[in-house]
Amino acid sequence: MGDFCSVIQSCLENPALTGSYDITGTERVSYISLMRQLRDAVGAKTWIIHLPIPLFGFLLKLWALISRRRHSPKTSSRPLPQAMSLR
Numbered sequence: 749m750g751d752f753c754s755v756i757q758s759c760l761e762n763p764a765l766t767g768s769y770d771i772t773g774t775e776r777v778s779y780i781s782l783m784r785q786l787r788d789a790v791g792a793k794t795w796i797i798h799l800p801i802p803l804f805g806f807l808l809k810l811w812a813l814i815s816r817r818r819h820s821p822k823t824s825s826r827p828l829p830q831a832m833s834l835r
Contacts, residue, residue: 752777753789760790 755771787794
């Protein structure tokens with residue numbers, strides 16, 4: 749699991765890495781475990797909250813309505829930073 753997080757962290761920190769990589773292995777890892785490891789690897793202080801899927805879907809729709817009203821069409825989309833751009 750730590751190796752997987754190290755690979756992701758390296759990709760985020762090194763924009764010269766491009767392409768697709770198969771980084772799967774034989775270890776079974778839950779999604780929540782992966783998110784915790786990634787959070788720890790980058791030193792984030794993020795909370796992980798378990799939400800039922802229907803509630804999460806509702807909150808996404810609510811956010812879409814709220815954010816649409818807050819932003820004008822000119823400012824609602826921004827280009828990705830160079831380090832995050834797709835190649």
